[in-house]
Amino acid sequence: MGQFDHPNIIRLEGVVTRCKPVMIITEFMENGSLDTFLKKHDGQFTVIQLVGMLRGIASGMKYLSDMSYVHRDLAARNILVNSNLVCKVSDFGLSRVLEDDPEAAYTTRGGKIPIRWTSPEAIAYRKFTSASDVWSYGIVMWEVMSYGERPYWEMSNQDVIKAIDEGYRLPAPMDCPVVLHQLMLDCWEKGRSDRPKFVQIVNTLDKLIRNPGSLKQLANNSVWEDPFTPEFSIGTVEDWLDAIKMGQYKEHFSSAGYVTLDSVMHINSSDLGNMGVTLVGHQKKILTSIQSLQTQGTHVHV
Known part of the structure; x- marks a missing residue:
């Protein structure tokens, strides 16, 4: 198997032994998957540290996009973290190589797709592009800033599809800077051509890291709201x-x-x-x- 040469892409090699299946050797990532790691350390990182993680993921995705790869399964569970908090994109089981045309799409007719991380056009028409990976990246941003919260909470997949189609977007996680939630919303634009490219996302995060003062303004909604849960209609x-x-x-x-x-x-x-x-x-x-x-x-x- 091949090996990607980028600091934010997990390195892997395939080994075939006689009469045995292929074994995959990967570099050791001490902290495991990003979603589990964040849940274990809820609230323990600074905003700049979280933005640094996001920047690493975006850099890895920019590299894949530049190589005409579409990941199709970008999620915090498929990001690995090492002892230095470096985040690396992994799990390329659904990835595909596109044509050189940047507008090219990979189309599939079947198979399960991760609804909560997948763009509307990929769900409806099974067309995957770098722009659909950008949508997924926006969900990863939300996962990181919420310390591994499940996107769309306990909503069913059908409710998620319906809500997205009606214009609903995830609210800002608690203590999330306005600029980061706005970047998420940009990634979740309905029209794929209206979403930022990964190179733009990397540049935006670089500017935020250089100017941390821009991260001080927090989004107004500090409680994560489930649109399908009645507002505090509770008795116990x-x-x-x-x-x-x-x-x-x-x-x-x-x-x-x-x-x-x-x-x-x-x-x-x-x-x-x-x-x-x-x-x-x-x-x-x-x-x-x-x-x-x-x-x-x-x-x-x-």
């Missing part, structure tokens, strides 16, 4: 935690004595830490939601 602590995707902490709240919505209204970060909610990102998400509960009390049945 368990319902509330499920609604904000923090259901894994139900027992933590119950054991600490927080069994009614009224009792959680004045919880602070120290309280969360004492009950075992130690990830900074999860603390921020819960505390932000508590603020919303306080201001939107008319929607809560206490």
